[in-house]
Amino acid sequence: MRRRIIAVIAVVLGLPASILVAGEVLSHPAHKSVGQPPSDLRAASVQIHTATGQSVSGWMARGTPGAGAVLLLHGVRVDRREMVGRARFLRDLGYSVLLIDLPAHGESSGEHITFGLTEGQGVNAALTYLSHELPAEKIGVIGVSLGAASLVLSKSSVHLSAVALESMFPTIREAVADRLNIYLGPFGESLTPLLLWQLPLRLDISPEQLRPIIELPSLHAPLLIAAGSVDRNTTLAETERIYAAASEPKELWVVDGAAHVDLHAFDSKSYEARMSVFLAKHLRSAG
Numbered sequence: 001m002r003r004r005i006i007a008v009i010a011v012v013l014g015l016p017a018s019i020l021v022a023g024e025v026l027s028h029p030a031h032k033s034v035g036q037p038p039s040d041l042r043a044a045s046v047q048i049h050t051a052t053g054q055s056v057s058g059w060m061a062r063g064t065p066g067a068g069a070v071l072l073l074h075g076v077r078v079d080r081r082e083m084v085g086r087a088r089f090l091r092d093l094g095y096s097v098l099l100i101d102l103p104a105h106g107e108s109s110g111e112h113i114t115f116g117l118t119e120g121q122g123v124n125a126a127l128t129y130l131s132h133e134l135p136a137e138k139i140g141v142i143g144v145s146l147g148a149a150s151l152v153l154s155k156s157s158v159h160l161s162a163v164a165l166e167s168m169f170p171t172i173r174e175a176v177a178d179r180l181n182i183y184l185g186p187f188g189e190s191l192t193p194l195l196l197w198q199l200p201l202r203l204d205i206s207p208e209q210l211r212p213i214i215e216l217p218s219l220h221a222p223l224l225i226a227a228g229s230v231d232r233n234t235t236l237a238e239t240e241r242i243y244a245a246a247s248e249p250k251e252l253w254v255v256d257g258a259a260h261v262d263l264h265a266f267d268s269k270s271y272e273a274r275m276s277v278f279l280a281k282h283l284r285s286a287g
Helices: 002-027 080-092 117-133 146-154 172-184 192-196 198-203 212-218 236-245 268-283
Strands: 044-049 055-061 069-073 096-100 139-144 162-166 223-228 250-255
Touching: 002 198, 044 117, 055 080, 055 117, 069 080, 069 117, 069 146, 069 268, 080 096, 080 139, 080 268, 096 117, 117 139, 117 146, 139 146, 139 268, 146 162, 146 212, 162 268, 172 192, 192 198, 212 236, 223 236, 223 268, 236 250, 250 268
Parallel strands: 069 096, 069 139, 139 162, 162 223, 223 250
Antiparallel strands: 044 055, 055 096
């Protein structure tokens, strides 16, 4: 009995400490060398600077004039290479494509991952760059998870003609609770405040600044909201709330059987068919 009591005390004392360590790990930058673009992409390396002096690294592949341009935004703790599959199929359709490393990822600068806020500054700079480089092209964006949230939180003034948001969390509070529930069960959700409490201390931001669902209605662009039917990181119910909050015109695509995964890799044929129709409709239509 004494050993059991000691074990329970150790768990009770150890969990908060583990949550503190998790906060440091989750916000730690995911820098890594990306290297040169794949030769078949026919892309050039670019360096873009944000208004705060950060450097955003990327690859730019120019397509057929008049076909449109697409910015590709990866998920958390990876880099632009996650989006190469999408870039290839878009480039083959004639689109110009810009792939970037979000701030604090890949070869872009940044001291902390901020779950969409500072990353949004990098997105803003990339959109400004794309609009200056290709002023005659309509611009679309495909953002995955963190990339999707970063776009919405960027509040960019660049006009967007099409936006695809894949597996985006509605609020940081729900994102944390969902993940704690996955790893620790229902009890884990009760530890959510311990992680959120660290945001202002570590990153000087508040949970209220990380609510893409609140900012989404101000994103005045045709939307395709996509998510896996069995995603536990962002539940289907949360995705349906995001869809309900979005302004028209909008589409909802639930990928049957997909969890919180790369939806393009999960079913590339269906993904490319759906995405090509959506982008052509809005990036290549007259007007």
